[in-house]
Structure formats: structure tokens, C-alpha cells
Amino acid sequence: MEELEQKAVLAGVNINNQFDFDYSMEELANLTAACEVEVAGVITQNLKRVNPSHYIGTGKIEEVKALLDYHDANLVIFNDELSPSQIRNLEQDLDCKVIDRTILILDIFNKRAKTKEAQLQVEVAQLQYMLPRLVGLRASLGRQSGGVGTSNKGSGEKQLELDRRRIEERISVLNKELEELVSHRQTQRKQRKKKGLPTAALVGYTNAGKSTIMNALLHRFQGGAEKQVFEKDMLFATLETSVRNIELPDKKQFLLTDTVGFVSKLPHHLIKAFRSTLEEVTEADLLIHVVDFSNPNYQHLMEITEQTLSEIGIKEIPMLFAYNKADLTEMEIPKVQNEAVYMSARQEIGVDELIALIKKEIFKEYTKCEMLIPYDKGDILSYFNEQANILSTEYIEEGTKIKVECRQSDCERYKELLINED
Structure with missing residues (x-):
């Protein structure tokens, strides 16, 4: 099926006059643009609580339909996470694809993920989101090829053909792969801490x-x-x-x-x-x-x-x-x-x-101290040259006298060379 250009109507419910509602809708528009979807129109509603069956009030459905027709739009994006039944009811009444803020963010993450670990993490999140929504999302895929919410190859159309049990198995496999990568990163962290x-x-x-x-x-x-x-x-x-x-x-x-x-x-x-x-x-x-x-x-x-x-x-x-x-x-x-x-x-x-x-x-643990390093212990002087900030150097008969800013632990390690410490 040829991929259609997507034009979306954004819909949000302002519950009990949320102070950040306008910004939240503005951000939804930015997220939509990040998915290369044109925003055709915006519709909002003030409610005390979301409608459990349709998220927006049933009377508002007609306004959304009118906006879809007027702008020739083919997608409605809602500003909150929708339940499986809300997606099903909305798609049935609006006769177009419906997605929510969550799948929009998941889609952006899917497009941006470059490393193996990020790709696995995004796929796990997508599959966990899809599990309770398989029926609604499968119907949605039938409405339009490609586009936001369906473009993920790893967990898109192929995954939706699998039954719930096989998706759960896939999540389990991905989590095992992730555990190996996490273990590798923990090892790297331990090595860095040793330094x-x-x-x-x-x-x-x-x-x-x-x-x-x-x-x-x-x-x-x-x-x-x-x-x-x-x-x-x-x-x-x-x-x-x-x-x-x-x-x-x-x-x-x-x-x-x-x-x-x-x-x-x-x-x-x-x-x-x-x-x-x-x-x-x-x-x-x-x-x-x-x-x-x-x-x-x-x-x-x-x-x-x-x-x-x-x-x-x-x-x-x-x-x-x-x-x-x-x-x-x-x-x-x-x-x-x-x-x-x-x-x-x-x-x-x-x-x-x-x-x-x-x-x-x-660098709170750093301290300033003065040391006298014998000439036959040049390796210690080299160490401080590489690892610390030498403030002054004086060559005297007994050895090299340095004023140095270094870790407290280094000061204690070479305390037998200390002349004085700040």
C-alpha cells in the first residue's frame, strides 16, 4: 500500500484547569512535528475528569470529525495515554487512525535510537505498550500504511501479527540481551571507579x-x-x-x-x-x-x-x-x-x-602540600607531574622540593615525603 502523507488533529483534555495545559499542548505539537507529521488543527476540552469510554466528551467527537473533514486530515493525536478501549471506540467513531502521546514519544525514540542498547530499550517499551492494545493497533494498521505509530520495523507490523504469548517471549529475549549490555556497562563503570x-x-x-x-x-x-x-x-x-x-x-x-x-x-x-x-x-x-x-x-x-x-x-x-x-x-x-x-x-x-x-x-578532597622527593625517587616526581598540579619546583641538595595540589589520598600515600600540608 502506498504510504500516505499524514495530517493530524491534536486533541487534549484540560482537567480542572491545569496550569501547564497550554504548554503541554504546544509540546504535543512539537512532538508531532518531530515525527514529520503536519498539524492541521487543535481541539481542546475542559473537563473535571476524562471520559472513560472516549477520553473526550462524546459531543466533542462531532467537532473532531468536522475538523478532520475540513482539513482533510487522517490522524488524531491525543495528549494523554489512551486505554485500549478508548482507542477502539475513538477509531470506530472517527473512522481514522488514533494514537496517543505515548506512542508518539515511542516513535521518536525509535527513529533516534542509534546504539544497539537504545534500540533494544525502545523495542521493549513499544512491545509493553502494545500488549494490551493489540486489537486496536491491528485495526489501525489496516487503515493506513506506514506513518507515525506504525513505522517501527522491529516491533511494528510484524510484531502485531504475533499473538500475545509470542510478544511476551520476544520481550523476555530482549530483556536478556539488555542484561548482557547492562552487565558490560557496569564492568566499565567499575573500571572507571578504580581510577x-x-x-x-x-x-x-x-x-x-x-x-x-x-x-x-x-x-x-x-x-x-x-x-x-x-x-x-x-x-x-x-x-x-x-x-x-x-x-x-x-x-x-x-x-x-x-x-x-x-x-x-x-x-x-x-x-x-x-x-x-x-x-x-x-x-x-x-x-x-x-x-x-x-x-x-x-x-x-x-x-x-x-x-x-x-x-x-x-x-x-x-x-x-x-x-x-x-x-x-x-x-x-x-x-x-x-x-x-x-x-x-x-x-x-x-x-x-x-x-x-x-x-x-x-575536587573538595584535593589539598595543597609541600614535599621533598629524593633524586633516586624520580618515578614519584613523574607521577605528580602527570597526576597533580605542581605549583613550584626547587632543586636542593637533598632532592626536589615541590609545592603541589593533589588528591588527599596521594598526600597520605607519600606522607613520609611531606614537609608540610595546608
Whole structure:
């Protein structure tokens, strides 16, 4: 069947005047555009609770049908997750394909997933979503070939032909593959921990600029483009966790982790599937909450990020705030205020200020000390040259006298060489 161009009507229910409803509908339009679907019209309804049979009131169904006919649209996207019976009833009454916010987000994740692990995680989430909805989704596939909600080869049309038991078996196989990948990543994490390097993790709403900040730090301190991560001005550009080593001019080093962005009403299937990826965040020494300061709703997006972090069990890790894209506002930047920096990662304004805040938090265990290293222990001097920040060097009869800023553990390890310690 030839793939049809999709035009959608967006539908949402504002339950008891939700303060963030307008933004939620605006975000639904952005998610729809990210799936390359044209938004033909929007219809909303104020209700005390959603209609259990159709999500919207049955009287509103006629308005949606009229809007579909007027715009020659062939798809309705609802702003919340629909139950199997709601999908079935809506498709029957509207005589067109119906999808919800959850399948829209799953579809974006499916298109963006590049690594094996991300692809497996998305497929597991898709299959778990599909299980109770097989009848409705199979009918939906019959209405139109391809398009959003059906383009996933791994778990699209082929999977819908399978019975429930075989889908459950498929989920089980995928989970076993994921466990192996998770085990491999845990081994990598243990190896990194042995090196004793502190870890900072970038977290925040999707498209806030986490990857741009990582690339700005890599460009400033590492040079070259080979370690840069993918960045693009679009929703969910990053689905893979990337870890990079940042080495500063004073020889201090830390690991920086870029993570998947959050979104309001992030499907619970996805949070569950990506939990293993987000474990990188749970073991960080510091979180850098990246905020799109140019977004008028930035405070609400911060709340969603903090709520999602709480859902995956993150509560006690220290946090800094990087208010990114501040160049798009009237604020003069860079500006530092307590544990926050107002910056522009794209223009690399505020990068030094951000690094200063990171250093203050994760290098607390560093100390300054003075040592006298005998000339026959040149290997120790080489170690400090590579691993620490030597502030001054003096050659005297007994050996090399250095003032050094280093880890407290290194100071204790070579305490017999200490002259004094700050």
C-alpha cells in the first residue's frame, strides 16, 4: 500500500484547569512535528475528569470529525495515554487512525535510537505498550500504511501479527540481551571507579543543550572533534549515554556524562526500559541540571526534570544549575549566582564559570602540600607531574622540593615525603 502523507488533529483534555495545559499542548505539537507529521488543527476540552469510554466528551467527537473533514486530515493525536478501549471506540467513531502521546514519544525514540542498547530499550517499551492494545493497533494498521505509530520495523507490523504469548517471549529475549549490555556497562563503570576519577552528569529537559555543553567543554579542554557527541536542535537528539574524560590545565580530571533528556508525561514504559542507562546518573558525584533559560516555561520544565530524577531514585546527589541559552534573553552573561551559572554553550560563554563551579564541588578532597622527593625517587616526581598540579619546583641538595595540589589520598600515600600540608 502506498504510504500516505499524514495530517493530524491534536486533541487534549484540560482537567480542572491545569496550569501547564497550554504548554503541554504546544509540546504535543512539537512532538508531532518531530515525527514529520503536519498539524492541521487543535481541539481542546475542559473537563473535571476524562471520559472513560472516549477520553473526550462524546459531543466533542462531532467537532473532531468536522475538523478532520475540513482539513482533510487522517490522524488524531491525543495528549494523554489512551486505554485500549478508548482507542477502539475513538477509531470506530472517527473512522481514522488514533494514537496517543505515548506512542508518539515511542516513535521518536525509535527513529533516534542509534546504539544497539537504545534500540533494544525502545523495542521493549513499544512491545509493553502494545500488549494490551493489540486489537486496536491491528485495526489501525489496516487503515493506513506506514506513518507515525506504525513505522517501527522491529516491533511494528510484524510484531502485531504475533499473538500475545509470542510478544511476551520476544520481550523476555530482549530483556536478556539488555542484561548482557547492562552487565558490560557496569564492568566499565567499575573500571572507571578504580581510577578514582569523580563523575559529573548532565541532566535536564530534552533540547536544553546538554550535548552542546559537553561539546563546549571538550572543545575548550580537549581540542579536536573526534570526542564530540551528536548535537542538534531537536527533541531527543541524545538517547545514548556518552561518557568523556575532561582533563583541565591544572591536571585535574573528571568524567562527564551526557544523558537522555526528559519530557512531561514521559511514558513509564520508557523510564522502565531506560532505567539501566540512567544508572550512570545515580552513581554520579555531581549533577549539572541544564536548563533552557530562553524558554518562558523553564521553571515548570525544571520541576519535571526533578520529578523524573526522583522517580529513578535520585535525591541526595549535589546539583549545579547551568541556565543555558541565556544569550537569547536580555540578561548580560556570563553570570554566576550561588550554585548556578547563566551561559551560552553554543557561543562558549560561561564555560570557564561552569568549570569553576564543577571544580569547587568535585575536587573538595584535593589539598595543597609541600614535599621533598629524593633524586633516586624520580618515578614519584613523574607521577605528580602527570597526576597533580605542581605549583613550584626547587632543586636542593637533598632532592626536589615541590609545592603541589593533589588528591588527599596521594598526600597520605607519600606522607613520609611531606614537609608540610595546608
